[in-house]
Every structure is written in C-alpha cells, then in structure tokens.
Amino acid sequence: MSSVELQHITKKFRTVTALNDVSFTVKNREFFVLLGPTGAGKTTTLRIIAALLHQDSGSVLFDGESVDDWTPADRDVAFVFQQYSLYPTMTVYDNLAFPLRSPMRKTPGPEIKEKVQRAAEILHIGHLLDRKTANLSGGEMQRVAIGRAIVREPRIFLMDEPLSNLDAKLRESLRVELQHMQKTQGNTTLFVTHDQIEALTMADRIGVLNEGRIVQVGTPNDIYDRPATTFVAQLVGSPRINLFDARVEDSQLWLVGSKISVPCPTDRTMPATVQVGIRPEDIQPDPKGKFSGEVILTEPLGVETILHIRSGEQVLTSLIPGISSMRLHDTVHFNILRDRLHYFDDSGKRIGQ
Amino acid sequence: MTVSTQAQIQAAGQAQPQRKRRELSDRAIVNLFIWPTLILLIAWNFFPLIYSLFLSFTDYSAIANKPPQWVGFKNYADILTDTQMWKYFATTGRYALVTVGMQTILGFSLAVLVREKFRGSGLVTTLILIPMMLSPVVVGLFWKLMYNPSFGYFNFLLGFGNPVNAPDMLAGRFANVPVPNLALWAVALVDIWMWTPFVMLLVLSGLKAIPDYLYEAAAIDRASSWFQFWRITVPSVMPLLMIAILFRTIEAFKSFDLVMGMTGGGPGDQTELIAVNLYRQAFLGQWRTGRASALAYLILIIIIAISNLYIRYINKANED
Numbered sequence: 195m196s197s198v199e200l201q202h203i204t205k206k207f208r209t210v211t212a213l214n215d216v217s218f219t220v221k222n223r224e225f226f227v228l229l230g231p232t233g234a235g236k237t238t239t240l241r242i243i244a245a246l247l248h249q250d251s252g253s254v255l256f257d258g259e260s261v262d263d264w265t266p267a268d269r270d271v272a273f274v275f276q277q278y279s280l281y282p283t284m285t286v287y288d289n290l291a292f293p294l295r296s297p298m299r300k301t302p303g304p305e306i307k308e309k310v311q312r313a314a315e316i317l318h319i320g321h322l323l324d325r326k327t328a329n330l331s332g333g334e335m336q337r338v339a340i341g342r343a344i345v346r347e348p349r350i351f352l353m354d355e356p357l358s359n360l361d362a363k364l365r366e367s368l369r370v371e372l373q374h375m376q377k378t379q380g381n382t383t384l385f386v387t388h389d390q391i392e393a394l395t396m397a398d399r400i401g402v403l404n405e406g407r408i409v410q411v412g413t414p415n416d417i418y419d420r421p422a423t424t425f426v427a428q429l430v431g432s433p434r435i436n437l438f439d440a441r442v443e444d445s446q447l448w449l450v451g452s453k454i455s456v457p458c459p460t461d462r463t464m465p466a467t468v469q470v471g472i473r474p475e476d477i478q479p480d481p482k483g484k485f486s487g488e489v490i491l492t493e494p495l496g497v498e499t500i501l502h503i504r505s506g507e508q509v510l511t512s513l514i515p516g517i518s519s520m521r522l523h524d525t526v527h528f529n530i531l532r533d534r535l536h537y538f539d540d541s542g543k544r545i546g547q
Numbered sequence: 548m549t550v551s552t553q554a555q556i557q558a559a560g561q562a563q564p565q566r567k568r569r570e571l572s573d574r575a576i577v578n579l580f581i582w583p584t585l586i587l588l589i590a591w592n593f594f595p596l597i598y599s600l601f602l603s604f605t606d607y608s609a610i611a612n613k614p615p616q617w618v619g620f621k622n623y624a625d626i627l628t629d630t631q632m633w634k635y636f637a638t639t640g641r642y643a644l645v646t647v648g649m650q651t652i653l654g655f656s657l658a659v660l661v662r663e664k665f666r667g668s669g670l671v672t673t674l675i676l677i678p679m680m681l682s683p684v685v686v687g688l689f690w691k692l693m694y695n696p697s698f699g700y701f702n703f704l705l706g707f708g709n710p711v712n713a714p715d716m717l718a719g720r721f722a723n724v725p726v727p728n729l730a731l732w733a734v735a736l737v738d739i740w741m742w743t744p745f746v747m748l749l750v751l752s753g754l755k756a757i758p759d760y761l762y763e764a765a766a767i768d769r770a771s772s773w774f775q776f777w778r779i780t781v782p783s784v785m786p787l788l789m790i791a792i793l794f795r796t797i798e799a800f801k802s803f804d805l806v807m808g809m810t811g812g813g814p815g816d817q818t819e820l821i822a823v824n825l826y827r828q829a830f831l832g833q834w835r836t837g838r839a840s841a842l843a844y845l846i847l848i849i850i851i852a853i854s855n856l857y858i859r860y861i862n863k864a865n866e867d
Binding site: 244246265266267270271272273275277279281282283284292293296297298299342 | 758760761763764765766767768769770771774778779782783
C-alpha cells in the first residue's frame with residue numbers, strides 16, 4: 195500500500211476545464227472519499243491517478259515519487275469501474291485470476307488458486323466461481339469486479355462509484371462490507387461518489403470537488419459541522435441544510451422574509467448581509483419555544499419526522515426524532531440552536547470557525 | 548318521445564355499419580397482406596422446389612418434348628459415382644476454403660485497422676466498402692480486362708511489360724507454360740477482393756460494441772496487448788465473425804456469376820465450380836434437367852449441413 199499525492203493537477207478537454215489546480219493527499223491505509231456532483235471531475239481524477247488519462251499540468255506522486263511517466267500497468271493500482279467491467283465469455287474464477295495470470299506478474303498456479311479462493315470468501319462469491327459472468331446479477335457482478343481488485347496487493351484501490359448501479363438494499367450491504375474490508379486489511383482507498391451518505395459513513399477523510407476544484411478536505415465531522423462553503427453545506431446532510439439570507443440590524447440577525455431573528459455572534463466580524471445555515475436537526479420544536487410557525491407538511495420516516503414549518507415567507511425544515519403528532523396547519527413553537535448556526539458571506543464562504 | 552327515439556335509431560344506424568366495417572377491415576387487411584405473399588411464395592419458391600425434387604427422380608429434359616420418366620435414385624447414383632463430379636466438388640471446396648479463409652483474415656485485420664479513429668477514417672471505410680456494392684458480373688468483366696496479359700493493369704502493376712513471358716491468369720499459364728490452378732486462384736482473388744469488405748463490416752460492428760472500459764481494466768490488470776486481443780477482442784467479435792463466415796461459405800458454394808463473367812469454367816475445367824457445372828448441365832448442351840435437379844438437391848444438402856454446423860457453433864458460443 196502507498197500514499198498518493200496529487201499536486202496542482204489541471205486537465206482540459208478541448209475548451210472545458212475538467213480539473214483546475216487539484217491538490218490533495220491520500221495517506222497510506224486511508225479511506226479517502228472524493229465527493230461531488232456529476233461533472234465535478236471525480237472520475238477524471240481517478241483516471242489520471244490510474245494513468246488512463248494524462249494531466250495537462252501538475253504531477254501525481256506515489257509514496258513521494260513522481261509516477262507521471264508510468265503506464266497503468268506500472269502504477270499497479272486496482273480500479274473498480276462504475277459499469278461492472280467484467281471480461282465476458284470468462285468464468286468468475288478466470289475473471290478473478292486474470293490480473294494474477296498477467297505475464298508481468300508471474301504468480302505460481304497454486305498461489306493464484308489460494309488468492310482467488312480467499313477473495314471469493316471475503317466477498318461471498320465462492321459459490322459463483324464456475325459461472326459465466328453474463329449470468330450474474332448486478333450485485334454479484336460488482337462483487338466480482340471488486341474481487342478482481344483485491345486478489346492482488348495494489349498500491350491503491352480506485353473505486354469509481356462502484357455502488358451507484360445497485361439497488362438500495364444491496365448498496366447498503368456492500369457499503370458495510372467494503373468498509374469492513376478496508377478497515378481490516380488497511381487498504382489505501384480512493385472512493386468516488388456523489389452520494390453524501392456513502393461519503394459520510396465510509397470515509398476517513400472526504401475531499402469535496404466542485405467544477406474541477408477542491409472545495410474542502412476534511413473528516414466527515416469537519417465537512418458536516420464546519421462546511422467551508424454553502425456548496426458543501428448543501429451537499430452533505432439529508433434533509434438539506436436550511437439556508438437563508440440575513441441582515442444584521444442592531445446586533446440582531448434577521449432572516450429575510452421571516453419573523454425570525456437571532457443575536458449576532460460576537461466572536462467574529464459579520465458583514466451587513468450574510469447567509470445563515472441551519473441544520474434541520476438544530477430546529478427543535480418546544481412548547482415554550484421562542485419562535486413559531488405553521489406546519490405545512492410532515493414527512494414521517496419512522497425513526498424521525500421531517501417537519502416543514504412556514505414562518506413569514508420562508509419555509510424551514512426541521513428534523514425531529516420519532517413519529518410526530520403534529521398535524522397540518524398546526525402552529526408549532528420551536529427553538530434554534532444558536533451555537534450550531536453556520537454563517538457564510540455573500541460569495542458563499544464560511545465566516546469564522 | 549319521437550325526437551329522442553329517432554335520434555337513437557339514427558345513432559344506432561350510424562354505429563352499426565361503422566362497427567361492421569372495422570370488423571371486416573381487420574380481417575381484410577390480414578388477408579390482403581398474407582395472401583399475395585403466400586401466392587408469390589408458392590408460385591416462385593415452393594412449387595419449383597417440389598417440382599424440381601420430382602424432376603430429380605426422372606430423366607426429364609426441358610427440350611426433349613417428352614414427359615418425365617421415373618428413374619428413381621439413378622440421377623443421384625450417377626452423380627455420386629462420377630469421378631468428374633467429385634473433382635468439381637473438390638474444386639468448389641478448395642475455392643470456398645481459400646476465399647472464406649482469406650476474407651476472414653483480411654476482413655478482420657482491416658476492421659481492426661479502421662476501428663482506430665484517424666483523419667479520414669470514415670472516408671477510407673466507405674472506399675473499402677465499394678467492391679461489395681458492385682454487381683458481380685460487372686466485377687467479373689472488368690477484372691477480366693485487368694487480367695488481360697496484353698493490356699491489363701494487373702500484369703503492368705506486377706511489372707511484366709512483355710505479354711510473352713508474363714502470366715495469363717485466366718488462361719492458367721505463365722509465359723505460355725500451364726500452371727495448375729492458376730485460373731482458379733485468379734478467380735478466388737477477385738472473390739476475396741470483392742467480399743472482404745463484407746466480413747470487415749460485420750467485424751467492425753462487433754468491435755465498436757466492445758466497451759472501452761474493458762480494455763482499460765485489462766491495461767490496469769497488466770494484460771499484454773496480445774492477451775487483450777485474444778481474451779477480449781476475439782471472443783467479443785466471434786459471434787458476428789461466425790455469421791460473416793457462414794454467409795460467405797454459403798455464397799462460395801453458390802459461386803457462379805463471377806466465374807461465368809471471367810472464365811466460364813475454363814480453361815479446361817480448372818474453374819468449373821459446382822454451380823457452374825450445374826448451369827452447364829441444366830441449360831447447355833443436352834439440357835439434362837432431371838440430373839441437374841438432382842445435383843441442385845445435393846448442393847442444397849451440403850449447404851444446409853454446413854450451415855447447421857455453424858449455427859450450432861454460434862448458438863453454443865452465445866449460451867456461454
């Protein structure tokens with residue numbers, strides 16, 4: 195296993211800049227998730243690390259050594275594609291053994307067998323080894339594709355949205371398995387996804403990518419509790435963060451279009467107009483609450499309920515535990531956890547800590 | 548009362564013929580489409596098929612003005628014991644093997660080349676496809692001119708200036724010395740030139756269907772390009788390649804127009820393919836209609852047998 199470092203990577207496709215000065219490091223044995231919407235440049239980043247694409251400028255370092263001139267075979271990475279890239283007309287066993295049989299690797303026969311068996315065991319595909327890949331289900335195919343990555347000891351695992359083509363239940367179970375595998379084997383992994391839940395649950399660290407730029411790198415806690423921009427704040431968390439324009443008046447912060455105001459924080463300098471972000475779980479109904487509004491929609495999810503509360507022209511989303519007894523058009527009193535508020539300036543950058 | 552009932556009656560009167568017409572028209576359309584086709588099929592395909600099967604058991608000659616006489620399996624026995632006929636079958640087999648073999652190799656190679664995107668690759672592909680769009684008789688005629696030892700381009704391009712010590716391909720001679728099978732290979736060359744694009748086209752469509760990520764995965768898995776070719780490219784293209792080979796094999800056994808355009812079976816019987824001989828027996832000289840019908844059925848059986856082998860192979864490949 196290796197650490198992988200990207201230094202000022204820029205990549206253009208004709209007139210489109212796919213990656214713009216991207217730098218980050220995946221530490222040895224770390225599970226690093228690259229999170230971003232479609233078209234952010236996540237896959238391009240992976241392909242550059244695997245040498246399937248070449249960057250226009252910047253360099254890629256493995257363990258501090260530049261690998262810019264290395265071919266995909268030299269770089270010795272494992273790549274799990276979004277489409278299950280299995281070799282057709284081969285059995286599952288042959289697919290798993292494929293990378294080991296490479297003339298460049300010269301693995302002895304008994305060792306191949308042992309490694310394939312072990313990978314099949316980890317991924318619960320031992321019973322499929324003799325099957326042709328065309329007859330497998332989507333989940334089984336992706337397991338085989340992951341298996342093909344883990345039969346050898348690559349320097350880094352690159353995974354390009356490997357779970358996004360699976361149904362919800364399978365995605366969840368494979369997510370847990372992947373995480374377990376990574377933790378027990380200590381594989382350096384760079385995992386690409388647009389799914390914030392995958393990112394938050396699996397990552398040691400997350401890099402948020404938007405329009406070819408790294409917006410923020412940090413632990414899931416950092417990303418969730420201290421989003422660097424409104425983009426990051428809106429990308430993670432479900433339901434989405436409440437984001438309002440606010441005016442500072444008489445050291446009070448007024449949310450535009452509502453009757454809600456909170457005292458201005460004193461530990462940082464605030465411009466005259468800001469954006470305030472409130473996580474739904476930080477809006478808590480309380481009969482003695484300071485604010486009130488009208489319930490316009492409830493979404494009971496079992497463990498929790500999403501309340502949509504109208505205050506003035508604004509609608510706030512609140513997340514409360516359990517099934518709520520609130521009914522439509524009820525008046526609800528609530529509190530806002532002031533020390534959990536997020537402030538952003540007009541350009542969307544976070545103000546203060 | 549009267550107004551409403553009248554309206555009802557009117558409505559009913561209008562509705563009924565409408566419904567009736569629709570019922571009729573469904574049925575009528577079905578008949579309209581099926582019967583003309585069926586009649587054509589029966590008249591042009593089914594009847595000749597059965598009638599020629601009957602004729603193959605008779606001594607009928609189309610110009611003899613004599614009713615067909617039943618002779619049983621005599622025609623079949625005659626053909627199968629005739630060493631001359633076995634020679635024609637062997638010539639046809641050799642011709643099929645060489646043309647289909649070369650078309651497969653060249654067509655596959657061309658497809659692999661043309662798959663790469665380069666400047667003008669679309670134009671090159673189109674140009675390569677031109678030979679198969681021409682009429683075989685036209686191709687036969689102009690290759691005959693090209694092969695001409697005195698003024699043909701073929702010898703000129705090979706660097707033979709003097710027709711006296713140059714090959715005369717279609718006459719099967721080199722500097723006036725007979726070369727065995729030279730004429731047959733000359734015809735085969737034209738067949739290869741004409742139909743290689745067909746194999747290329749089918750293989751190309753197979754190649755384009757292979758997703759890039761398979762090759763990328765293989766590159767990451769450290770597979771050599773040789774390995775990639777044999778384990779990814781060839782298996783993916785195989786079903787389409789087999790269909791191309793099947794078509795070409797059937798066509799090779801039916802080869803007639805090219806040969807007639809160039810040699811008419813000569814010199815001697817060097818290019819006497821089985822279909823050419825069939826034509827000769829049926830429509831030239833003695834007009835041995837009964838015997839020709841028997842020969843046609845033998846060719847049909849051979850083609851069906853070969854096709855079955857291929858189809859079985861293709862089905863097996865698809866199941867895997």
